[in-house]
Amino acid sequence: MYLDGERTQTLVKLLVAGPFGVGKTTFIRSLSETEPLHTEEVMTSGSAAVDDLSGIREKSTTTVAIDFGRLTLPGDLVLYMFGTPGQRRFSPLWQDISRGALGALVLADTRRLSDSFEVMDMIEDAGLRYAVAVNAFPDSPSHRPATLRDHLDLLPDTPLVLCDARDRDQATDALIGLVGHVLALTPEETA
Ligand SMILES: Nc1nc2c(ncn2[C@@H]2O[C@H](COP(=O)(O)OP(=O)(O)OP(=O)(O)O)[C@@H](O)[C@H]2O)c(=O)[nH]1
């Protein structure tokens, strides 16, 4: 809790995580009420061997550290969103960023669902609760939610939403699903 003059605000730190190119930067850019911080760099041909560009060939930049944005929800709930890279080579950075986070939104793409496993493992290792948002890309196969849950091996209470990260309303709904999930699991936050 944080007292700002007459107002009491609840500050919540959340991670937006997911594999390379899944839409983390786009998601935070859609949602942030402040000019989001990005650490975007033009990719060099050297990264082609490391980061798989299949399906996202038009992509020319990648996030080299973090994305950061802020969103205030009704009830003076202030969400601080940290976009974190999903590649395992960023694992030390990931551990620092995840400190103090209440939960994580994992972004996934149905063309390569298993790419999200690495991130989900890191989140579970950190003891964080998470929700999953499946981003719809034009050539992504669509599956029923039950099938997606099965493929992603989700617990029954883990929220799963379909979302276009470029759409502010859809992205907000995904984040609200996560907040409801993590706050319900930490009763002191809802008191
Ligand atoms: N159709 C569609 N395109 C999306 C969506 N989210 C992102 N994109 C596009 O996908 C590309 C990659 O998105 P980024 O937001 O850069 O992905 P990222 O996860 O931040 O990528 P890295 O930081 O490099 O790991 C961009 O061209 C976006 O416009 C989505 O939900 N639907």
Ligand SMILES: [Mg+2]
């Ligand atoms: Mg990015």
